[in-house]
Amino acid sequence: MKVLIVGGGGREHALAWKIRQSPLVREVLVAPGNAGTAQIARNVAIPAKDVKSLVELAKSERVDLVVVGPEEPLVLGLADELRAAKIDVLGPGASGARLEGSKAFAKEFLEAHRIPTALSKKFDRSGAAKAYLEAQKQWPLVIKADGLAAGKGVFVVQSAREGCTVVDQLMEEKKLGAAGARIVIEEFLVGEEISVLGITDGETILILEPVMDHKQVGDGDTGPNTGGMGVVSPHPTLTPRVMKQIEQHVLVPTLDGLRREEIEFRGVIFAGLMLTDSGPRVLEYNCRFGDPETQAVMRRLKSDLVPYLVAAARGKLIEQQAPEWDRRACVGVVAASDGYPGEYRRGDPIEGLEAADALEDVVVFQAGTRVQGRQAVSDGGRVLCVTALGKDLEEARERAYAGYDRIRYTGKFARRDIGQKRPVKSRVAR
Ligand code: AMP
Ligand code: GLY
Numbered sequence: 001m002k003v004l005i006v007g008g009g010g011r012e013h014a015l016a017w018k019i020r021q022s023p024l025v026r027e028v029l030v031a032p033g034n035a036g037t038a039q040i041a042r043n044v045a046i047p048a049k050d051v052k053s054l055v056e057l058a059k060s061e062r063v064d065l066v067v068v069g070p071e072e073p074l075v076l077g078l079a080d081e082l083r084a085a086k087i088d089v090l091g092p093g094a095s096g097a098r099l100e101g102s103k104a105f106a107k108e109f110l111e112a113h114r115i116p117t118a119l120s121k122k123f124d125r126s127g128a129a130k131a132y133l134e135a136q137k138q139w140p141l142v143i144k145a146d147g148l149a150a151g152k153g154v155f156v157v158q159s160a161r162e163g164c165t166v167v168d169q170l171m172e173e174k175k176l177g178a179a180g181a182r183i184v185i186e187e188f189l190v191g192e193e194i195s196v197l198g199i200t201d202g203e204t205i206l207i208l209e210p211v212m213d214h215k216q217v218g219d220g221d222t223g224p225n226t227g228g229m230g231v232v233s234p235h236p237t238l239t240p241r242v243m244k245q246i247e248q249h250v251l252v253p254t255l256d257g258l259r260r261e262e263i264e265f266r267g268v269i270f271a272g273l274m275l276t277d278s279g280p281r282v283l284e285y286n287c288r289f290g291d292p293e294t295q296a297v298m299r300r301l302k303s304d305l306v307p308y309l310v311a312a313a314r315g316k317l318i319e320q321q322a323p324e325w326d327r328r329a330c331v332g333v334v335a336a337s338d339g340y341p342g343e344y345r346r347g348d349p350i351e352g353l354e355a356a357d358a359l360e361d362v363v364v365f366q367a368g369t370r371v372q373g374r375q376a377v378s379d380g381g382r383v384l385c386v387t388a389l390g391k392d393l394e395e396a397r398e399r400a401y402a403g404y405d406r407i408r409y410t411g412k413f414a415r416r417d418i419g420q421k422r423p424v425k426s427r428v429a430r
Pocket of ligand 2: 213227293
């Protein structure tokens, strides 16, 4: 088979790394890819949101399967166009991608299908939003831009004043463009976060090993939100009972809801959840593999990934057996570039990648990198993700940071607390 992976981040490097190990696969193309994918696959210089050129590429290269990494091309209808051209694709059409592309739509969907989530209200006028904020007594609250904002559209606000400033920035100053024309204001949920991803053909869902992402830029969950600064799998606090609740109260009703709304969904459903005292609640849906979640999931997946991707694309997931997982723990540490998640440095030469990769059970997935001459240079806010397996979280963590420490570039930084044990919170057994 010839497989085309769309995207150029750490997620796509991890997918390319895993997919090319499949005996079913002859060639892997990545568009546009990065310096890491260039070493193991063929990069094609087409941006991930150039739907027309990607469809042409898939046709002219006679690609057998397209795996779409980022959300934007899905929202723009890439999967619909590929399906119309009779090319197998893992990723929902534009109607399914609305689960991620519109927070207002996602909230309506969650409410309509009685899937547990934060209480919320939608606004398309700033005056009404501000009047609502002025009347609130419970803080903090969460304000979310409706549209895609690359992880920058969620604001936790502590007062009406702070909230009104955000509303003005989004709705009047249009800081996030059209994405902020509508907003959702919702209750603030407290608990541990968890990312649960499943590959689905709309009828059957194959749930991947749950992981914990670390969204905030600073140690101890401080500072602004990012795309994700590190990942741990298995999730350190998830119990089998809570996982059952997630399956029964979130994942199955999500699939049922999609079918009831006649939305065909062949791709990845990614539920970002808060494990609250009153059970798991959905924070958001994504319609694709997570980044950096995928880096850890691919390290732990022992079975061949490709048969699942093909089966989901063709609506035949029911015929697949459950995959085998490496029982060891995985920790992934994201190395970012100074300034991220704001304006960041780029163009700095990266040294030590091979030395890091040479460590036992360490694999470095590149993200914001590009080849300059024969050298990898930084080219994004999240530059790479050092993943490591270990017999337990502690060993995986030590190995991942040992790998991270071998890598050098100007402006490098990471959180130092990925996979660290957190203080246990008191709770009531239920
Ligand atoms: P989202 O893009 O909706 O997942 O939001 C990004 C991040 O903001 C989440 O991963 C959470 O860390 C945080 N967040 C979003 N919604 C809430 C909420 N209702 N309560 C607390 N934190 C939230
Ligand atoms: N790490 C969160 C995401 O992929 O959206």
